[in-house]
Amino acid sequence: MIEIRWHGRGGQGAVTASQVTAEAAIIEGKYAQAFPEFGAERRGAPVKAYTRIDEKPIYIRSPIVEPDIVVILDPSLLVSEPVLDGLKKNGWVIINSKKPVDEIRKTLGRSDVKIARVDADTIALQILKVPIVNTAMLGVLVKATQIVSLDSIIDAVSRRFSERIAKLNIEVVKKAYEEAEVSG
């Protein structure tokens, strides 16, 4: 089972991203589960969401405390929230950041995790004209971890949004996929 924890701020689309990832896995015939940390939905406030993916039915329904992957939609959460708590050795940190991976690694203070990053703010503003970075993060996530294919993510994005919005977001996913800096 692969467990992903999403950290974002209300309005950045972390919950939606957790659901799109689950949907992509379901499209691939896998089992998946996506749920938010309940009750804290306020614009700008730190939010958490969770995705589980497995080849067999998933019974466990509690919050994820030892994730394989953390996705950080806002780099300011690195200092204000315990985003790395429980992250497994050799796990992934997928982060929205303008800084290069080496510099991010120093800030994280962990040498036993893999890092992938993209400047999701710039991509989102350029294509969507709004700072909603969730779909950009999906592009980095699949490039780094291959938990689902790029095609499945694109399929899931197109199911999730209206045609016009989906088209723009697919462009975002692809651009983030191309621009992602991945350090295994």
Added chain:
Amino acid sequence: MVKRTSLSSNYAVAYAVKMADVDVIAAYPITPQTHIVEKLSEFIANGELDAEMIHVESEHSAMSATIGASAAGARVFTATASQGLELMHEILHIASGMRLPIVMAVASRALSPPINIWSDYSDIMNARDTGWIIYIVSSAQEAFDTIIQAYKLAENKEVLLPVMVAFDGFVLSHTFEAVDLPEEEEVRRFIPKQVTWYTLDPENPMTLGPLGPPEWYYEFKYQQVVALNKALEIAKQVDDEYGKVFGRKYGLVEPYRLDDAEIAIVAYGALASTAKAAVDEARKNGVKVGLLRLRLFRPSPVEEIAKYLENVKAVGVMDRAISFGAPYGGPVFADIMEALYMKGVDTLLSSFILGIGGRPMYLHDVLTVINKVKEIAESGRRTIETYYIGVRE
């Protein structure tokens, strides 16, 4: 053709209600149920569902309007949670007493005070003696399937009772997972619209729910008893028929790895799902434990409870609600104890409370319960303590 999609339990319920082709929905918004009626409003606005949506001023009115519509022969639906279900309480008795086949979804939630929007089953347990049929489901797929089954059961001529389908607020209501949606036509063939109950008709005037003096009231109530008992049998039939058509059936209870179990735990709702993972984990460590998931809460499936638990040395019942001042333990614990005692099953019972007011229920919490039940089995001694798992004293 079956369409696999990703839905929360709330949305799964909305899809089921749409496919059931309901005529009237009356509802008042309350977290964590609101998504259900939001989605249904969308279906109506898009022309996908031809139904009347009545926006009422309270849950008391929601159930009242639902009763009115049902009494006029409409297929109806409403949804609520927590304080909403409490406010409806008076009218719940009227729905069952008037023998109206209403279907209601409840995204279960704790009761105030202190205000808490998160999940436990205090609301459902308070509805226990209202004469409703009450299912507690464990996944989005089961939520969908059970709503369809609920209409079939409620409208059965030998039953004619309202049905509540409950599931954990947030933990199920807001969790997206795979749901297989059948063809709408297939659902409509399974639950064709037939008005099987007594309805109000201006051409043939009749009164529903009038004064029942001592000479008659008792018989009306006894008929409800008979109907609820009958519902046990029909619920099984409906589940079997549903399984034949749609390929999924659940039983009134669901045994999990109980065949060779020495001890058992009992759970309902989302906790029963996590409990399966805990049973798997405990078995890896050599503990011969199994799970009995209670799916039909009312009427109580006594035969099944006794059948699956008769051979284990000890049983731990996990409740998601507190029964204040009860002789021992939580509300479902009391049911299990009663069923086993009356069926002559002698086993060491213990009661566990957890997941109150949305307190997360981790795998290790269930493992704590399993270990305690194992200890009790090994000691061979009856315990009268109720274990409040994870509480800070």
